[in-house]
Amino acid sequence: MDRLDRKILRLLQEDSTLAVADLAKKVGLSTTPCWRRIQKMEEDGVIRKRVALLDPVKINTKVTVFVSIRTNSHSTEWLKRFSEVIVEFPEVVEFYRMSGEVDYLLRVVVPDIGAYDAFYKRMIARIEIRDVSSAFAMEQIKYTTELPLDYMVVDNQKSGDD
Amino acid sequence: MDRLDRKILRLLQEDSTLAVADLAKKVGLSTTPCWRRIQKMEEDGVIRKRVALLDPVKINTKVTVFVSIRTNSHSTEWLKRFSEVIVEFPEVVEFYRMSGEVDYLLRVVVPDIGAYDAFYKRMIARIEIRDVSSAFAMEQIKYTTELPLDYMVVDNQKSGDD
DNA sequence: TCCCCTAAGAAATTTAATTCCCTCATACAC
């Protein structure tokens, strides 16, 4: 992967509807080699997938809640089941195992506080958890699916900084 | 918006490379009306954009850090500048204003702990913050851009449950 | 020097998106 690939990724992270020909023009290639680079990055799994992003307000999921979960160092079995249960809630859009105080952190999206309460009840009905604490986001100031490409490892045969 | 639109959104949230003809078959329409529904939802902003999602490991940003920030109830000016500074870091992929103990929460992606430290130094060099605490994610168990469509408001003339 | 390998590009071909035009059903006015 070189700086051209990086340029391509930068553009596709922003807008994947760009025609290959336009993309090629922007990165300074003709369509064929540009197309082949994209194919290769898809095969290699650098490009995982292409998706449509929806407007949370229009879809009625404008409220984000961060849920911090502490457990009593349960069995491996419990942990497995816990993950399985949590993952299948569509409201849980992110789910991390953490170091430090909190054991797990969830990002949950719902229409309003009431819906969050309903979600919370459904969750604790399905699995026993020692300690849960919820923090509400008042405003989403930034949300992007674009990963920084500055750390990417590139061939620097003919270096460049795009 | 009705259940057909919802079905379309469900599919496009998963994979936006689906050909309109295939999509149409799956939702039980022919291509023309299906295409028109997609156009309309793009115009209406329900579909915000289409993007490529990259593999964080291959891009060398596998570490997620949640950064909790407390401020001393600063001036509006300070808050404005704070947001502007934070937003422009490409490592900050999410940024929320919170209720409760913590004032702001960031999700930051970097290659490793060392890179996080470098990011942290760059951040505090650019803006004064009272209290910062960092929590590292050991594992990303779930991450999806798919919003739950169950809360969407739909015309239920001819009801259905897809 | 010659050959091989890799990447680029032009042109042809295939496939998919988009438009055009027609039909049907519902609703509302007269």
Place this chain on the structure above:
DNA sequence: GTGTATGAGGGAATTAAATTTCTTAGGGGA
């Protein structure tokens, strides 16, 4: 009841884009 406007669906033609094929140029290594 009849006429008509409106909105949604579908088939076929058209346009645009993706994909393939074939050809060319550069850069080592034998």
